Amino acid sequence: MNAIEKSLPDSSLSSRVQALELTAEGVNLLDQTALPLSVSYILIRTAQEMADAIETMLVRGAPAIGIAGAYGVVLSARAYFATDLSLDEMTEKIRQDARMLAQTRPTAVNLFWALAEMEKVLQSPVSIPAELLDRLTEKARQIHQEDINACLSIGKHGAAVVPQGAGILTHCNAGALATGGYGTALGVVRSAFAQDATIQVFADETRPRLQGARLTTWELVEDGIPVTLVTDNMSGSLMQAKKVDVVVVGADRITANGDTANKIGTYNLALIAHAHGVPFYVAAPLSTIDITMETGDLIPIEERSSDEISTVNGELLCAKGVNFFNPAFDVTPAKYIAGIITEKGIARPPYQESLAKLFSDK
């Protein structure tokens, strides 16, 4: 990988922030491990590099890793297109790379959804390798563009649940950085702010990786939206002080009954909001809904390295000889969720019915 510094792309989107871009050379990824101190892009040239980038969280956020996975398949197709493999051999090699991409992170369903979409192209009738490459490229670009469109719709639908002058609390980063652009939870924030600049945005810092502190504050400041940063354990204090009127978070996987896996601490926040009667919303595109999985307890929860807890910027924060527990996600039961804001509108309880309806209307 080559790290190249460049200024942020000018964009016709409503956010100036873009996490990834397919170019003739490869995929430019905004290095999210370097934010907010350094804004640098890394050029990803191969499917293996993309798998590494997903695993090390250069790119993260459920919708964004779906798009990254699809682009990883395109990089695979480009590589094998440059060889003299037959169409069948090329297809099989690309499938191997897709399986490798699927091995990176287990919880967010968008990755598997996007790879399944790419597999459909691999299974479609094409006559020559060039056609396969074109179709895969077109499909990946379409997944990216549709995610942006979904976020814009999520923003529009979600803004309707944000009262005038409301305090909005969000967790982790479900923003432009976590999606094709604009964001899910932060899409709601952006759309609400566009209508009413008196809203107050609060961001949980989101230990252990601090995506709220490092990413959410950065992208909101970039877009000129005022934000107040708090530690994760201040949400109760904020709500006691009546500073929060609505909570909006993203999702990594939503099951058919509405149970939602999202960044660790989301469940805590849902319980705190519930205790205060503050409505708790999940904002996510349909590609995050795993309609084939019945309940949240079936979602595989990734456990990550203890270094994420024991160190910040490489400096040890605790005694040696300590044990760790570092689940990257938790599951919020549907009963704590006031609504699931999708590009097709807001699903309300009972989710078994409302989510199924979104898919049957699709």
Add this chain to the structure above:
Amino acid sequence: MNAIEKSLPDSSLSSRVQALELTAEGVNLLDQTALPLSVSYILIRTAQEMADAIETMLVRGAPAIGIAGAYGVVLSARAYFATDLSLDEMTEKIRQDARMLAQTRPTAVNLFWALAEMEKVLQSPVSIPAELLDRLTEKARQIHQEDINACLSIGKHGAAVVPQGAGILTHCNAGALATGGYGTALGVVRSAFAQDATIQVFADETRPRLQGARLTTWELVEDGIPVTLVTDNMSGSLMQAKKVDVVVVGADRITANGDTANKIGTYNLALIAHAHGVPFYVAAPLSTIDITMETGDLIPIEERSSDEISTVNGELLCAKGVNFFNPAFDVTPAKYIAGIITEKGIARPPYQESLAKLFSDK
């Protein structure tokens, strides 16, 4: 202040860890801002240095800052004893220093309680400056020793609520470092572990200052008690996984109705425990109970510098241009507290009656 490195004192206490010690030269404070990377003592020679040490959290924890305040008065008395002031003049100068010590941190009541105890000595009939110095010294040492005794009793009473093989979750540091020795919440942990080495101890890291990560893990490892470190936002996930049977925390001020101010995040944890039916206990000596204050909403809550949130070890964690909210404490309403473990036994709801009884029996 001179920083001197020395090995931990051998102690007849059940904890090897001691936060502060009165010597002929001054007060040796274990520098809690340097833990766990460096174990260093700082010699405090004057009341002003003690006030600075309390404010910058070289010494922290409600009972420990009470003791530190009392020792600060002794340092003041030593300084004025060395001059040729009259007894009355000396008394008034010491009072001025006591007022300065009271200005350091507003939330923990133990500081004000200890300074009030020292004021009683200042008001008692003595004939010469040497006698005043002796009595103040004796009183401060007594406050320290009684706090250790209180912690040992708290540990004994508290161990009774810890089931065989239980998972215990604690927040911040209510340990030997936060008290005269042994600890309140960690006193319960120590006593429970002495009876049953199969208990599992979980420590919240406790952002923003990470007292759980930096201090609690250190003092438990020092005493050979296994501990698992988690981020504050993992408590819900831990409880969903049935890993926590009881929560025990310390306190900075408990009002007559049982409402409890403690380190920020305690209230979140109480709500999470409540949602899971996990009993939530507060462990504190009577000196932490402000029986003259009716309810928790009257407790002054210290707000500290935003640097505590925006940086770790001096490195910036968030974008520039962000706002902050950094209350050092929150207030947990009495209704979420299963019991208040004191040196006189466990007070149970309704606290208005049970706490008043502890004081009338005193």
